[in-house]
Amino acid sequence: MNKEICKFDIIIAGAGVGGISAALAAARLQQRVLLIEQADEVGGTGVFSSVSLICEFRDRGGRPINSGIHRELFPAAYTHYSEQVVPTYDEQQLKANYNKLLGAEPLLTIWTGSAVVQADMRDNRIAQLHISGKHSGIVSAPVYLDATADGNLSALAGLSYHLGRESDGKLQSATATFKVSGFDRSLLQQPDIRLWSAIHSLRRELLPFYQELKEAGGTNNPRTGVTCFPYPDGEALLFNSTSVLEVDPTKPETVERGIKEGSKQAEELFAAIRQHPAFQHARLDYIAPKLGIREGRRIVGEYELTAEDCLGTRHFEDMVAACAYSLDIHDPEGGTTRLERIPEPGYYHIPYRSLIPKGAGNLLLSSRCISGTHEAHSSYRIMASVSAIGEAAGTAAALCVFQGLTDVRQVKPAHIRFILQMRGQFVEGSVERVSLPTASSS
Ligand SMILES: Cc1cc2nc3c(=O)[nH]c(=O)nc-3n(C[C@H](O)[C@H](O)[C@H](O)COP(=O)(O)OP(=O)(O)OC[C@H]3O[C@@H](n4cnc5c(N)ncnc54)[C@H](O)[C@@H]3O)c2cc1C
Structure with a gap:
């Protein structure tokens, strides 16, 4: 094993839609990003479990409430939308798109065939990660992102989580597409x-x-x-x-x-x-080469999003993403699927606090493993909102690094929203201008 520690500004575990969106957001803010994926290729569930449908990302008035990097991933869903046509994508096209966008970022390093297998903690912070596989060794950064869908990095860091529905711990059914x-x-x-x-x-x-x-x-x-x-x-x-x-x-x-x-x-x-x-x-x-698994760990964060928040179309002062998709619970016992639409105006906010796990100062959640209940998770787990979550997490991580902050809690949501808005993502709430690093100052 190579004992030299490789250092980056931000390390992201998991290269599904959440990790990729985060990596693009952070690398575009001039951060040296390492994206680690245990599979041989990037793409995650949206490519290797072939899910096909571009789920609802508009409010009831037709306005996109996810845009930004999601729009770059699925451009036709924005430019060729028609209510009569089923909005779907081809997973090979998505994979090609991921590779094109990632390949355009000079500050981004991608290690595939490499799994995060250990997280060393010091004073409630991740000090370094151990990698096994093609790039085995030790890596470290001031900020880490858990984009593993199942909260694998957070679990390795010893953080608390929930698994399955609250009544009996049972998980949504899985599907081989x-x-x-x-x-x-x-x-x-x-x-x-x-x-x-x-x-x-x-x-x-x-x-x-x-x-x-x-x-x-x-x-x-x-x-x-x-x-x-x-x-x-x-x-x-x-x-x-x-x-x-x-x-x-x-x-x-x-x-x-x-x-x-x-x-x-x-x-x-x-x-x-x-x-x-x-x-x-x-x-x-x-x-599909990878079994489609809908649900994994939900990491305990600073705010747990609930079904009441989703169905109550709740707004949060620290919103950094939004979701327009229904509660969609594939019955853990094989009964009928519960599909419940988000009422008018058709979307709810995802607060920054749901991306912050309790018990770690330099980790953000960047995939479907954010803090929420079993029911709420069934809604925001879709690719449009996970992309928005990833974009927000990558932006927050970059802000944390280039502002020299010691805890992700110190990042101002109004700063995150300023950057997201500048880059074409949907935000609501106040924004506060922040100066961004330039290529030469990094
Ligand atoms: C059957 C099925 C149908 C669905 N249908 C739709 C649909 O029609 N439309 C829609 O929008 N959404 C749908 N979804 C939901 C959506 O596809 C997923 O929730 C979403 O893609 C998850 O993205 P993610 O980035 O959180 O995780 P993933 O895409 O799963 O990515 C996580 C990545 O982390 C990697 N990883 C895990 N542990 C480690 C580690 N220790 N080290 C390194 N890498 C690691 C994994 O290999 C994986 O590539 C469906 C899901 C399923 C299962």
Whole structure:
């Protein structure tokens, strides 16, 4: 192992949408950023679990309440939006986009195939991280970001967390998504599957084949319906329709079981839909390489966001991000999904305090692991809000470093909002001008 300590301004663990958005935000503020990803490529759940749908990021008046880096990741969702068309993305396109944006930042170092395996604490601060894998060794920085989705870095740092719903600790179900192409759209009742009306019609057409499979005992999938979304070109479908219970990302053996069970359910469902005349020659292009896990640790932070905050469209003085997506709980016991829309005006604020874990002075939460309840998490876990959370966390971390602050709590939300606003992100509340570092002063 290389014993020399590599030093950076900011170290981010996890390169999903939260970590990538944070890395871009911080590197653009002239910080030397290290982004560490345990997988061989960056992208996380949005690429390797193929989730497809660009979930709601507008208020009821149609105004985007997430923009900024999210807009750079999914530009067509802003420029080509139509209420009739299902807003989806192609995960290969997203991956290419991530790599293009990350590759344009000279101050950003990316280590893939490298996992954070230990965090050394000193006086309630992370002093250094141990990395294993391709870049094994020790790294340190004044500020760290936990973008691991499951709060793995915070757990390594010994911080408190919640897991699962409050009543019994059970987690939302997991899903193995899969891609299908090569079907004959002319044999569908509505061939242009890019449209909401056509996709609803298709789901109804496929349902009897799935029901027959279930009635014959041909699958353990507890779902009652078939859920699929079109790829943007309307030539392929992404099925988000399997359901595996009791998968806990902190217990590798349950994930192993989940991968096997999810793949089995995907193959069973694919065989069933091939009974439909349009799908007789369809191809199962792939089952997503990473099991889609909806929920992991929620780190205890300075403020715990609740369902009442979401459904009460709550505003916070320290808002640094917003979310317009419904509470969306895939029943841990396999029952029907609870989908509850955010009432008028259709969004709520995410406060800076929810990004600050209790018990550490130099760590910020930068993915779906922010501080919130099981119900609130089911809403803000989607990519638009996680991107906004990441962008805010990366901005706050950069401010902390270049203002020479010793604790992330000292960063002013009005300063974070000033920078976010300048860069095209949606903010509400007062902003306070702050001078930014230039390339030459870094
Ligand atoms: C089945 C399913 C369907 C979904 N559908 C949608 C949808 O339609 N639309 C939508 O917007 N959202 C959807 N979501 C939610 C959304 O995709 C995720 O919540 C979001 O992408 C999470 O982003 P993240 O950055 O928090 O985490 P991730 O994208 O999971 O990234 C975390 C990264 O951290 C890495 N990591 C973990 N531990 C370490 C470590 N110790 N060291 C280094 N790296 C580490 C992981 O390998 C991973 O790459 C869905 C989720 C699932 C599971």
